[in-house]
Amino acid sequence: MLNEALKGASYLDVFDHQVAKYPTANALTSKTLTYTYGEVARQAKSFALALKSHGIYPGDKVAVGISRNESLVPLLLAIWSLRAAYVPVDPAFPQQRQSCILENSRAKIAIFDHNKIVPKFGGSVVNLNELVARSSALTVSNNVSLASDTADKNDVAYIIYTSGSTGNPKGVAVSQANLLNFIESMAIEPGLANNDCLLAITTISFDIHVLEIFLPLFVGAHLILATREESISQSLLRELIDSRNITVMQATPATWRMILENGWRPKRKLKILIGGEIFPLDLKATLLRAAKEVWNMYGPTETTVWSTCFKLDSYKKVYLGRPIKNTRLYIVDEKLEPVSEKSSGELLIGGEGVALGYYNNDTLTDKMFITLKSGERVYRTGDLVKKGPDENIEYINRIDNQIKIRGFRIEPSEIEQVLAQHSLVQQSVVVASELSAGDVRLIAFYMGEPDKNTTLRDFCKQRLPEYMVPQHFIYVTLFPMTANFKIDRKALAREGVDRLGEAESIYVIDPRDDLDRSLMYVWASLLCINKISIDDNFFDLGGHSLLVLQAIKEMKVATGLDFPLSVFFESPTIRQIRCHIGKEERRASNVVKLNNARHGDPIFCMCGVQIYAELAECFQGLRPVYGIFASEEVTFLNAEANNQSIDFSFDALVESYKSALLRQGRPQALTLVGLSFGGFICLEVAKKLIAEGVVVHNTYLLDSYTDISIYRSCRGLAADAIKCISIEGPSEMFKRFLGKIRKFIYSQKPEIRKSAESAVNDQKERERAFDRAARVFMKENNTYAIDCVLIKATETYFGFGMRSYQDYRLTEYVKGKLRIHNIKADHIEMLDGKCVKNIYDIMQQYEPESAIKND
Structure with a gap:
């Protein structure tokens, strides 16, 4: 809780207070170093002065596309201290999508790592190394203040871009007032204290990073910033949790499933926050064994990260929970009228978390951010819910076709519009199919002409972020229809699970040896594909980052070898992976x-x-x-x-x-x-x-x-001699033996014949x-x-x-x-x-x- 002196203060006012109170306490630890609160403040002030020299003023937008290192947090604070807003731009996004974000947000400058290629846009590009060098040359006093005297609660804090149904991403503009209400509420429930240590693993292009980065600094706690490599590695995350004495961590269900696999538990029980997608009930017991508390979090980006939370307890069900501070929930019918008690309806969210709207898109803002008869402005979530016990909200389904995979919100229509631009596609439907617990695949069904290679996948990769590229493309001649003559998406989702095995490799390359066969079997089983090649790209076959971890585990089971995670991402084919492990494969x-x-x-x-x-x-x-x-x-x-x-x-x-x-x-x-x-x-x-x-x-x-x-038989000796000399001749004896081998080989299936021929030699x-x-x-x-x-x-x-x-x-x-x-x-x-x-x-x-x- 804030003391009386800080009531009505901005986020940076509270951070300045923590700096004055705990100047030498650890605030931020990255892979390479640790900053105290005083050092974070001074670095942020230096960055602010450097940004100001680049012409950044109140109301400007600063695009940020840097890696997760010690400069990230001070840079974001520096942007706020100038009353500007940051716009996350994931450098892994395709150039076309980066360009769309930069242009739509009207970013004045874009800050990227030194080795990144940035698309052209109306602003200027600033190299992070250059910014660090310029800020280092500036003199900053020990007693710094980041808060601005002219700060306005309606200043835009950040603009997060999510999937849009029009074919382009839409930017959600969140104000400083929205941010402060959210952080104040999270400090109370689920709660964070100054002796806590929170592990941050989320990319800043996903809005749940707001809690991970800014909540610890708000309460005087210690923030541990994981690198991208650490955040997707089961072993590295486990090591971080134990070695850094983590007490609080937030992640999606898919990530928690990966971390807690095979009964692993942290040395110290955690406060676990889980959200971003539907809570999987099979994970409940696993989470409770590893935690002192488990909180299910829910909320769309448009209402500032999380709007409800629910502490798991004796309830058999897991609910979305009750609203956070200064948040109001309404369940309405198609006419926006309140439904009767325990009836289902669309969830509307009002209160101080409701964002400013979609940046530079008034039409969509007016459609999704509506005003009730009471005069209150609310956001239409599109989620079908009903009230459960103790006013807890229970999630039922989506009203529309929106999909959530690994925490990312995806509008299928955006992918469908991209596919419609390709000459092979007459019409497409994109659905999500769950193959097994935690393994949800994006599948594009399409009519038109069959794609005999990776043309459609490559086309999407050039225009969509990785998490939106369908893992599988399935050609159909007709789409299944409902009784109302609408495309039956549910039937396609069911059909997708059964039809994945139809995919085959575009390469005709046989396994070279048993090690190839072992690895190919693992991939084929995980990806649900019948035939693959040593030159197929794991990700082009439908793999994703979390499935990589399962693949590495299964490959070790099959061969006894360790396969480094980094090698898998750098060289995602069996041939390339084997080249990397080199002489180690002799131990297979x-x-x-x-x-x-x-x-x-x-x-x-x-x-x-x-x-x-x-x-x-x-x-x-x-x-x-x-x-x-x-x-x-x-x-x-x-x-x-x-x-x-x-x-x-x-x-x-x-x-x-x-x-x-x-x-x-x-x-x-x-x-x-x-x-x-x-x-x-x-x-x-x-x-x-x-x-x-x-x-x-x-x-x-x-x-x-x-x-x-x-044993040697005299009768056998005579019989063999007569037979071989009179009928075949002595030189034919060995040829006869090899001939039988060849007969065996050529009786095999064509796909294994080539590799079997080497057996003769x-x-x-x-x-x-x-x-x-x-x-x-x-x-x-x-x-x-x-x-x-x-x-x-x-x-x-x-x-x-x-x-x-x-x-x-x-x-x-x-x-x-x-x-x-x-x-x-x-x-x-x-x-x-x-x-x-x-x-x-x-x-x-x-x-x-x-x-x-x-x-």
Whole structure:
């Protein structure tokens, strides 16, 4: 609460009071330094003098497009001290949108970082470095005052531009009186004290930054300013919250979901403010566990940030809450008459938070800011609400088609008007579809001509900010209609979820190896797209900043590698990302989910990925099947191929496979399958998992043999010699072997054939490496009290005159039951066509019915 001496004072009057009261207290901390209250005031005064030398006077507009650093807050205060207004211009916006904002706001100057390209407009551009240098050269006394003696409460404080239904953004002009009422109310409820530490993470082009930046300085608290990189990184935000002893933080539901994922809690319980979009009920319990208080905040930009707040408590529902200080709410019908008690209607907001209007747009101002019969000026929110218990307002829906995604308010018609300018588009409809909790996608359906590449996306990117560019463009021949013959947007939103998978890559580039396959699977799953390429741009495929964090997490689960957030934004294709991580990719343990089954006990296939693709198809809809090719195996295969000597550790290899398997979650029960040497990996992994309480239904050894599995037969020697010399000739023996490999390759689907061809050249090295690994396995002399199924290839060629023992002498290792089945095939053909069906049928004899849970 303000003391009597400050009643009627301006925001800067109160800030000056805090500077005089706490001159050496920490006011602002950025990534690089900390300012005290006195230092913030002096820096702001220096900036004000420098701005004045650029001709800034009362009523002028100053566009601000700088990064989130220590200069940002003093600069905004400096603008106010000159009775001017700031206009946020996000440097990430397309040039056309920046130009529209600069021209519409009639900005006198625009302040940008030194390396930014600024579109031409009627004012002048000032480089931040130049402004800092000029201000540093000025002498400012220790006892500075920022408040102006001639300040007027109707001075414009800032102009925030939001999405507009006319095709251009609209600027909401907020006065100093609006600002002061809002800040005074927030200081009381939800409340902030001078011993609090608030973390600010929001861009200034989004109006909730007003609370984050100006509330702490109003009450004498400590403001921590996160960089853009920190504000979108889960790990960096968590580190900031704990290391800076944050007590209060405000964010959108999507950001809170990211921070508190997987049960993470801050060391110190927070006062949590959440708003900007509909409160997701599934997040309620998570927030309450991490907080001492949780407040749901609501309000449009036109009524100064937040107009209501609600403290979460025993109510099952989460309400918009009650009005803040000097704010009045009205629920009316289509004729603007009050609705009956508990009936729904449009929410109108009146009081001291109602903004001046849309800058330089009187027509729209008169439409949205109306005067009631009582003479009170109110804003029409377009939100359908009703009264709940204790006068709390309950949100129902939008009256119009407006969308909110990640806190940003979007008018679909603005995007539709941009698309209408392109020759491919006859008509378009833009909707939002929620794919999963927190993952809302913007989808543009259009009639006209199909876009076979990224033409429409590129067109929108040149004209709209990133958050307004649809993630997906879907061609239709007709739009669904309602009974009243209007386009059914709800039906399109439902249809969007089902049709995302139709999108395909514009590139025809096959995966180069299993690491590519692992990463491509992760992206395809997250983006709900069937086919992608290593050269596809993550964001062009529908990705967004919060989905990046999920992608990085899933990519680590799939490969065991860490992928830096900065690399993802700089190089958003799989090919580029792999170039950045360089030699680190040698540590990859690649895991690829080979079918789309979501339920049932998983099947893990060892020592390969694509070779198990046909087997995985057999379990489609029944059980998920994964292929694993682990890092230690990659290491010794590379060493063998390059004739390098390495110390091969069988235990390390097994641990690598087990780790890769468990990264997919810790299943209660599973099945293991391994071809060749992969079978021996299965034995050891099964032994370790069983010891940890995991149920291993069965372990399948597909033609797994070692040196002791075969013996030289005199009869076999003679038979082989006669056959090879008289029919084929000795030189044809090896060609026959490679011919079978090629036959296997060319039986595959066209999209994997090219990458599989390299197997012909690599097969000798691979088999030699596996033989070497198998010899190490034999020396371990391990035994396994495990029931196994050995599926033998009866046509496997072991060498001139060599034959195999019936059980491959595996009973010397396997002390449980060893069931043996034969398939007429050779080693290479085991996982091909009809043989795969035979293996599937054999597996079905032993797999329990409980392992299958149909999707």
